[in-house]
Amino acid sequence: xxxxxxxxxxxxxxxxxxxxxxxxFLILLIxxxxxxxxxxxxxxxxxxxxxxxxxFLSNNAGFDIQFSLINYDGSSSYAKSYLxxxxxxxxxxxxxxxxxxxxGFIVGISRLSTNWMLNKLSLIYVELFRNLPLILQIFFWYxxxxxxxxxxxKSVIILNFLIIxxxxxxxxxxxxxxFIFIFYGFIVAIAVTFFLKYYATKVFYESAKIIPVxxxxxxxxxxxxxxxxxxxxxxxxxxxxxxVKNFGIFNYLGxxxxxxxxxxxxxxxSLYTSAFIAENVRAGILAISKGQKEASKSLGFNNxxxxxxIVIPQALRVIIPPTTNQYLNLxxxxxxxxxxxxxxxxxxxxxxxxxxxxxxxxxxxIVMMTYLTISLIISIxxxxxxxxxxxxxx
Amino acid sequence: xxxxxxxxxxxxxxxWYYSLITIFILYVLFSTIPTFLDWAxxxxxxxxxxxxxxxxxxxxWVFIKVWFDKLIYGFYxxxxxxxxxxxxxxxxxxxxxxxxxxxxxxxxILFFIIxxxxxxxxxxxxxxxxxxxxxxxxxxxxxxxxxxxxxxxxxxxxxGVLLALGRRSELPVFRYFCIVFIEFxxxxxxxxxxxxxxxxxxxxxxxxxxxxxxxRVAIGISIFESAYIAEVVRGGLQSLxxxxxxxxxxxxxxxxxxxxxxxxxxxxxxxIPGITNTFIALFKDTPLIIxxxxxxxxxxxxxxxxxxxxxxxxxxxxxxxxxxxxxxxxLLSRYTQSLExxxxxxxx
Numbered sequence: 001x002x003x004x005x006x007x008x009x010x011x012x013x014x015x016x017x018x019x020x021x022x023x024x025f026l027i028l029l030i031x032x033x034x035x036x037x038x039x040x041x042x043x044x045x046x047x048x049x050x051x052x053x054x055x056f057l058s059n060n061a062g063f064d065i066q067f068s069l070i071n072y073d074g075s076s077s078y079a080k081s082y083l084x085x086x087x088x089x090x091x092x093x094x095x096x097x098x099x100x101x102x103x104g105f106i107v108g109i110s111r112l113s114t115n116w117m118l119n120k121l122s123l124i125y126v127e128l129f130r131n132l133p134l135i136l137q138i139f140f141w142y143x144x145x146x147x148x149x150x151x152x153x154k155s156v157i158i159l160n161f162l163i164i165x166x167x168x169x170x171x172x173x174x175x176x177x178x179f180i181f182i183f184y185g186f187i188v189a190i191a192v193t194f195f196l197k198y199y200a201t202k203v204f205y206e207s208a209k210i211i212p213v214x215x216x217x218x219x220x221x222x223x224x225x226x227x228x229x230x231x232x233x234x235x236x237x238x239x240x241x242x243x244v245k246n247f248g249i250f251n252y253l254g255x256x257x258x259x260x261x262x263x264x265x266x267x268x269x270s271l272y273t274s275a276f277i278a279e280n281v282r283a284g285i286l287a288i289s290k291g292q293k294e295a296s297k298s299l300g301f302n303n304x305x306x307x308x309x310i311v312i313p314q315a316l317r318v319i320i321p322p323t324t325n326q327y328l329n330l331x332x333x334x335x336x337x338x339x340x341x342x343x344x345x346x347x348x349x350x351x352x353x354x355x356x357x358x359x360x361x362x363x364x365x366i367v368m369m370t371y372l373t374i375s376l377i378i379s380i381x382x383x384x385x386x387x388x389x390x391x392x393x394x
Numbered sequence: 395x396x397x398x399x400x401x402x403x404x405x406x407x408x409x410w411y412y413s414l415i416t417i418f419i420l421y422v423l424f425s426t427i428p429t430f431l432d433w434a435x436x437x438x439x440x441x442x443x444x445x446x447x448x449x450x451x452x453x454x455w456v457f458i459k460v461w462f463d464k465l466i467y468g469f470y471x472x473x474x475x476x477x478x479x480x481x482x483x484x485x486x487x488x489x490x491x492x493x494x495x496x497x498x499x500x501x502x503i504l505f506f507i508i509x510x511x512x513x514x515x516x517x518x519x520x521x522x523x524x525x526x527x528x529x530x531x532x533x534x535x536x537x538x539x540x541x542x543x544x545x546x547x548x549x550x551x552x553x554g555v556l557l558a559l560g561r562r563s564e565l566p567v568f569r570y571f572c573i574v575f576i577e578f579x580x581x582x583x584x585x586x587x588x589x590x591x592x593x594x595x596x597x598x599x600x601x602x603x604x605x606x607x608x609x610r611v612a613i614g615i616s617i618f619e620s621a622y623i624a625e626v627v628r629g630g631l632q633s634l635x636x637x638x639x640x641x642x643x644x645x646x647x648x649x650x651x652x653x654x655x656x657x658x659x660x661x662x663x664x665x666i667p668g669i670t671n672t673f674i675a676l677f678k679d680t681p682l683i684i685x686x687x688x689x690x691x692x693x694x695x696x697x698x699x700x701x702x703x704x705x706x707x708x709x710x711x712x713x714x715x716x717x718x719x720x721x722x723x724x725l726l727s728r729y730t731q732s733l734e735x736x737x738x739x740x741x742x
Contacts, residue, residue, distance in 0.1 A: 023567035030571070037598040044597045115412045116405035117419050131723035132716055133678040136692055140716075143699075143708045332583035338685055350589050360594040368582045368590070375581035 041361065048358075056357050057082070063352055065343045067259045078353055085348035086370060092265050092344065093331040099270035100330060101323070104277025111282045122278065129275035135336050137272055142264035142340045152243075152250045163241055167251075169258040170241040181232030185225030192224075193217045261342035265334065273330045277323050284319035285311070317389050324382040328375055335371070345370060434713075445704060457707040458714050461698045465714070468534015468689060474526065478537050481515040485544070512548055515541075530608040536718065538690040542612055542680045547673055549616035554623025555662070559653060561628055572624070579621035584679055587614045592686035611683055619676045626668035630661035664737065670730040674723050691715055 045052060057079040064074050069087045072080055110122035129137070147166070150156060155165040163170040176182065193213065200211040228234075241255030288311050296310040337344035338351055345367060354363045407413040437452025440459075448454035458465070467475055488511065492503045519541070521527035533541070560572035579587075591614030592607055599605060634657060642652040662669070681692035689697060695711035698704060 019565055023565050026567055026571060040600050041597050044601055047601060113412075114405065114408060115415060117416050118412075121419060127724060128720070131674075131678075131720045131727065133681050133692070133719050135681045135684070136712060136715055136719065139692070139696070140712050144712060147708075335583040335585045336682070338585060339682075346583070346585055346589075350586065354589075354593070361597060364586060364590045364594045368586050371583055371586065372578065372581040376577075 085345040089344040096269040100273035103274035108278035108281025126275045137268040146260045173239040175237045177235045181228045182225045185228035189220040189224040280322045284315040469532040477518045534689040536691045550620040553620035557624035558627035576621045630665035667730045667734045
């Protein structure tokens with residue numbers, strides 16, 4: 001009832017000529033611009049012997065991508081090259097977010113340390129990395145740092161686990177048979193934790209006893225996959241990278257190879273974003289007033305309880321929204337990969353595929369829509385979370 | 395002496411793990427800083443004009459010296475460099491003048507910078523009125539970085555303010571248009587905007603309308619940044635109490651008068667730090683135009699370092715670019731912080 005009456009007043013307001021005319025004018029303007037652009041596009045496409053359409057996606061791409069998570073070769077379709085690019089973008093964004101968060105929290109907490117040297121060093125870290133253009137940092141990692149690594153024959157080998165040379169980083173590949181059982185183990189561990197959490201909340205309100213759910217979860221998440229692996233007869237084979245001489249050239253084969261482009265992008269994105277996250281973390285912790293800690297002490301909480309139950313939950317409320325924004329920026333910034341040839345969505349699709357097909361409108365449309373979708377998904381999650389943790393004021 | 399001991403005890407060695415951290419940091423600093431200083435200063439070559447002068451094993455700053463003009467001005471004709479210099483000197487002079495004159499006159503200087511200077515600068519750099527025409531494809535280097543940033547500020551700021559007003563408008567068509575517009579530009583990476591401006595946009599306009607590539611990219615970047623400015627300004631608008639709107643309306647002010655005389659002056663003042671941060675971001679983003687073949691400072695360094703005669707001086711080039719970008723962004727962000735402090739004091 002209220003809604004309809006409000007709708008009616010709004011409608012009445014909008015139908016007043018002073019309000020109506022500019023709105024109609026804007027709609028006409030937008031329609032005209034769209035008409036103008038599409039007409040020009042039609043003429044331009046005809047004069048260039050091109051046609052509009054997305055059917056090129058099923059054609060043979062005919063180019064190779066040197067770093068791919070799925071099986072891809074020159075005979076695959078453009079649609080598949082899109083998928084390779086998207087997965088590469090998500091891969092670098094995923095690991096970038098993890099590293100940036102860890103580094104950001106370490107540096108942000110160090111910024112508040114009473115150790116003078118640690119404090120100043122983290123200040124220098126933040127000011128250095130956030131005031132330099134990201135693309136410069138990417139170039140520096142790619143053209144300077146990684147180019148100065150030793151050659152294949154003189155590789156740095158750390159504990160037979162990590163091999164570092166000019167060609168990139170090599171790590172052993174873990175091959176699981178019946179991998180699905182380990183996955184089941186994870187699922188069961190998470191499900192049990194959910195029930196436990198429910199039970200713990202009940203116990204807490206009934207008898208004020210605290211069950212350490214998170215610690216139990218950490219144990220379960222290790223134990224269940226192992227039990228399931230034993231039950232399901234999972235075998236692990238470790239494939240180490242091996243030095244092979246081929247046509248007089250040394251090369252490492254086998255294992256997982258991380259190409260220099262990926263590493264340069266990952267390092268620079270993580271460091272750049274971590275400087276911003278560090279500032280968020282610092283601001284979040286500073287936002288908690290001293291009174292909160294004193295109040296918690298006077299309620300009889302000890303130091304770790306104060307930190308866990310009073311400081312961190314409130315600080316996270318301040319830290320998380322801007323940090324999620326940084327995650328969004330990191331994902332969008334991963335498109336700078338195109339500058340050093342890491343085959344991400346922009347590099348593969350808006351770079352190679354576009355120059356091969358000349359389908360500028362279609363391809364740039366697809367790429368923009370993809371990033372837009374990723375951004376929207378992240379901001380929907382952010383808004384949902386924000387609402388959940390927002391301060392409930394009475 | 396006693397004070398020093400207390401200071402050390404309190405700030406560096408207050409407990410065993412802080413002592414360990416201090417010692418570890420000292421070790422790292424002592425093993426890296428001398429090497430770096432040796433490279434950058436003590437073993438570096440500053441004098442000379444050719445690659446052969448660099449034999450000492452340290453940094454070869456001769457590389458920067460030889461390429462200096464190119465790094466600053468791009469391929470702008472040498473005999474016309476005074477035009478670029480004059481433009482930037484005028485800008486620097488008018489900005490610094492704004493800091494010294496009384497508040498009353500500041501508005502005239504601002505008016506000059508925003509409405510008159512861009513035309514003078516454009517004619518000086520581009521040519522016309524008796525000056526030789528200089529094509530935009532020879533523009534480059536640090537001058538181009540500054541030009542793009544300046545253009546972005548002049549263009550993106552008013553657009554951003556209008557978008558912010560539109561987003562809070564009571565008229566649904568304007569509101570939804572602004573929401574979609576802002577969220578679209580904020581949701582895509584700048585690179586796709588630059589690609590679209592350089593490759594896709596020419597298809598949208600009549601074939602005979604020849605819009606310069608640099609101009610297309612500059613407009614693309616400006617629209618992109620305007621969406622971010624709009625969100626910052628919206629924050630300022632939201633922070634104003636409702637009473638300000640009601641007071642303006644009760645004085646009989648219309649929509650535009652209310653916004654431009656009462657609301658915006660207050661709203662923008664509170665978000666100046668946020669706006670400056672957006673411009674720092676814009677400044678740091680300008681090198682992305684390398685991807686469509688426009689060579690500003692970083693692009694010129696990339697070109698210089700891959701010159702077959704000057705191979706192997708990437709580090710010197712990047713350090714030079716880094717110092718320039720770092721100094722400007724750092725100073726701007728410090729200025730922002732001081733503004734933030736000033737306003738938070740005023741509010742109290």
